[in-house]
Amino acid sequence: MREKSETTSRVLGVVLSGATTKQAIAQLTEHGEKIVNEGMLVGIQLWGSERLAIARVEKLRIESDIFKPGDAWSELRRESLDALTMLESVSSPYVTAVLNIIGLAGEPGLPPLPRPPKPGDKVVELPRDPSLLFGIDENRPGVIWYGDIYGYQGLPVPLDVENITMHVGVFGETGSGKSYGVGYLLELLSQIPLGNGKTAALPMIVIDANGDYLDYHHVFVTRGSLGALHKVIRFVTPRSRLRSTPFTREIKISLDFFTPREAAEIIMMYKTGGLDINEMQVSALDRVISELTEEGYTITELLTNEINLVYERLEELSRGRDAPIHHQTARAIRSALDKFYREVYKQHGILSTEPTFTGELIDDITRNPSMLIVDFSADGAPGVPLQVKQLIVAYIARLLYEKFTRYKVDGDERYLLLIIEEAQNYAPNLRNYPIGMSIARDYLALIATQGRKFGISLLLVSQRPAFVDPVVLSMTNTWIIHRVAPDDVHYIARAVGGLPEDLEKRLTSLPRGVAVIAGQMNMIGHPVLVRVGKRKVSHRMGMTRVVETLRRLYSGRNGD
Ligand SMILES: Nc1ncnc2c1ncn2[C@@H]1O[C@H](COP(=O)(O)OP(=O)(O)OP(=O)(O)O)[C@@H](O)[C@H]1O
Ligand SMILES: [Mg+2]
Incomplete structure (x- = not known):
C-alpha cells in the first residue's frame, strides 16, 4: 500500500464558505494555480475525519479586489498607464474553483457525503492508489485499467470486464480518437488479469471499416503473438490481392443459415x-x-x-x-x-457452397481466444460496395446468433466481443439515415436485445450515434464519448442516460484522445474524464500524410 494521501499530495486549495454536499467553492493555493485544470478531479480532505471527498473542477475564476468594474480606481485606470502599473503591483489576483462533489473516496460507487465540507477544508491531489480512492484493489481479477484520469498520470479508470456483456458504445466526431482508443481497449481485453499473474484474452471479431486494426494483424504475423490471443486472422474478400498472405483468409459466406x-x-x-x-x-x-x-x-x-x-x-x-x-x-x-x-x-465471390467463415470457426475462436479482423478497407475489400459488406455483417451476426443460441442450449458458456466500426452503416436508424439493407440491423438488434448472459458483447463505434438504430443504441450500457459536434451533444447525453452538466458542456471541446467514460463497466460509478492510454501497437491507418505526399509528388520537379 502506498503512503496516505495527506503526505503524498500537496495542497491545491482551501474550501470557502457556503459549500453543500454537492458543490463547493475553493480558493487555490499558488501550487494549485499551476496545476489545476477545469475538468480535473481533486480530493477534499474532510475536516474532523480521515475521509476524502472526490470532486471535479467545473470552473476556474480569477478574481482581484482592485480590478472590480466600477470600483474607486476606474477613472485612474482610464487616464494613467503609470497608475495601472501601480495597481497591478498591489492587486493580488487569486483563483477560485467551482468543485462539483462526486462522492466519498474509498468505496466502490463513491457514496454521497454525509455533510458538506467546512470552510478551510483542504483541496488536494488524488492519491494514486486505486484502493484508497475507489476501494478497488489494483490486482483484482477481471478488472482492466483504462488510460489515465484526466490530470493524473498513472491513475487509470478501473473497468469491469464482466459488464462488457451489456454492450459498449464509442462515439465522437472524425479524428477525435475513437479507433485509437478502441485499439487500446482491445489491447487491454487481450490481456485480462485473472489473478496469480495469469491473463486471458476475450475472443473478438472486428468489422474493420477502414483498416484501423490491421496493425494488430501485422504485429501478430511478425512477432507470432499478441497478448493472450491465440491467433489474429485477417479476412479479405476473394478478389483482394492480399488473400494469400500469412494468417489471411478469403471471406466466403453461405446463405444456408437463413430461412x-x-x-x-x-x-x-x-x-x-x-x-x-x-x-x-x-x-x-x-x-x-x-x-x-x-x-x-x-x-x-x-x-x-x-x-x-x-x-x-x-x-x-x-x-x-x-x-x-x-x-x-x-x-x-x-x-x-x-x-x-x-x-x-x-x-465479388462472396457467396460459396464452401464458406470459410463458419460455425466451426466460431467454435474455434471462442475456445482458443482469437481475434478475427474483417478487413473492409480498400485493400481488403477492393471495389466491394456497402451493400455487400452489409450482407457479410448480416451473415456474421446471424451466424453468431445461431451459434450462441446453440451454446446456450448445450449449457456451453462462451463469450465473444463483436466490434463494429461505422456502426451506423450496419445498424442504421432508417428514420434519418436511409442507407438501406436493414437485414444486418435486424440481426444486430436481435443480438443486442438478448441480455447479458447470451455471451455476445457488442462494441459499436460511430461518428454519429443519431444515425444508429435506436433499439441497438438503447441496449448499450457503457459509453466512451470523445469530442462531439455541438449538434450531437444533446442526443448523446440523452442516449447515455444523462451526464453531469459540466461534463456535457465539455464534450464539444475535448482534445483528441480525451474522452468521458460512463456506464456499467466504469467501476468508479460516475462518469469521468479520461486520457486514453498509449497503445503498445502503433496506429498507422489513422494517420494522414498530406504534406509528405505532396512533397513526394513534387520531388524532382521544382527547378530540376
Ligand atoms: N490517444 C491518442 N494518442 C496518440 N494518437 C492518437 C490518440 N488518439 C488518436 N490519435 C491519432 O489521431 C488520429 C485520429 O484518431 P482516430 O483515427 O482514432 O480517430 P477516429 O475518431 O477514429 O476518426 P474517424 O471517425 O475518422 O475514424 C490517428 O492518427 C490516431 O492515431
Ligand atoms: Mg476511426
Whole structure:
C-alpha cells in the first residue's frame, strides 16, 4: 500500500464558505494555480475525519479586489498607464474553483457525503492508489485499467470486464480518437488479469471499416503473438490481392443459415437498397426458394451453381393467366436475382457452397481466444460496395446468433466481443439515415436485445450515434464519448442516460484522445474524464500524410 494521501499530495486549495454536499467553492493555493485544470478531479480532505471527498473542477475564476468594474480606481485606470502599473503591483489576483462533489473516496460507487465540507477544508491531489480512492484493489481479477484520469498520470479508470456483456458504445466526431482508443481497449481485453499473474484474452471479431486494426494483424504475423490471443486472422474478400498472405483468409459466406423467407428478403433488399421492399415479390421468391429447398437443394446452391433452377421455377410459376406469381412480379424478382447473382457471387465471390467463415470457426475462436479482423478497407475489400459488406455483417451476426443460441442450449458458456466500426452503416436508424439493407440491423438488434448472459458483447463505434438504430443504441450500457459536434451533444447525453452538466458542456471541446467514460463497466460509478492510454501497437491507418505526399509528388520537379 502506498503512503496516505495527506503526505503524498500537496495542497491545491482551501474550501470557502457556503459549500453543500454537492458543490463547493475553493480558493487555490499558488501550487494549485499551476496545476489545476477545469475538468480535473481533486480530493477534499474532510475536516474532523480521515475521509476524502472526490470532486471535479467545473470552473476556474480569477478574481482581484482592485480590478472590480466600477470600483474607486476606474477613472485612474482610464487616464494613467503609470497608475495601472501601480495597481497591478498591489492587486493580488487569486483563483477560485467551482468543485462539483462526486462522492466519498474509498468505496466502490463513491457514496454521497454525509455533510458538506467546512470552510478551510483542504483541496488536494488524488492519491494514486486505486484502493484508497475507489476501494478497488489494483490486482483484482477481471478488472482492466483504462488510460489515465484526466490530470493524473498513472491513475487509470478501473473497468469491469464482466459488464462488457451489456454492450459498449464509442462515439465522437472524425479524428477525435475513437479507433485509437478502441485499439487500446482491445489491447487491454487481450490481456485480462485473472489473478496469480495469469491473463486471458476475450475472443473478438472486428468489422474493420477502414483498416484501423490491421496493425494488430501485422504485429501478430511478425512477432507470432499478441497478448493472450491465440491467433489474429485477417479476412479479405476473394478478389483482394492480399488473400494469400500469412494468417489471411478469403471471406466466403453461405446463405444456408437463413430461412427461405429471409433469403428472399435479402435478395429483394439487395436490389432496392432495402428501402421499399415489396411484400408480394418477397413472398413469391420465398415460395420459389422454399419449393426448391424442399426438393433438396441448399439456398446457397440455388443462388450460385443452380441459379437456372430458380429462374426456371420462377418462369413456371408465372406462366399463363392463372399463374400464382404475376408476370410483373416475376420480372422484378428475376432482375433482383440477376443482380444478386452477378455481383455477390460472380463479381465479388462472396457467396460459396464452401464458406470459410463458419460455425466451426466460431467454435474455434471462442475456445482458443482469437481475434478475427474483417478487413473492409480498400485493400481488403477492393471495389466491394456497402451493400455487400452489409450482407457479410448480416451473415456474421446471424451466424453468431445461431451459434450462441446453440451454446446456450448445450449449457456451453462462451463469450465473444463483436466490434463494429461505422456502426451506423450496419445498424442504421432508417428514420434519418436511409442507407438501406436493414437485414444486418435486424440481426444486430436481435443480438443486442438478448441480455447479458447470451455471451455476445457488442462494441459499436460511430461518428454519429443519431444515425444508429435506436433499439441497438438503447441496449448499450457503457459509453466512451470523445469530442462531439455541438449538434450531437444533446442526443448523446440523452442516449447515455444523462451526464453531469459540466461534463456535457465539455464534450464539444475535448482534445483528441480525451474522452468521458460512463456506464456499467466504469467501476468508479460516475462518469469521468479520461486520457486514453498509449497503445503498445502503433496506429498507422489513422494517420494522414498530406504534406509528405505532396512533397513526394513534387520531388524532382521544382527547378530540376
Ligand atoms: N490517444 C491518442 N494518442 C496518440 N494518437 C492518437 C490518440 N488518439 C488518436 N490519435 C491519432 O489521431 C488520429 C485520429 O484518431 P482516430 O483515427 O482514432 O480517430 P477516429 O475518431 O477514429 O476518426 P474517424 O471517425 O475518422 O475514424 C490517428 O492518427 C490516431 O492515431
Ligand atoms: Mg476511426
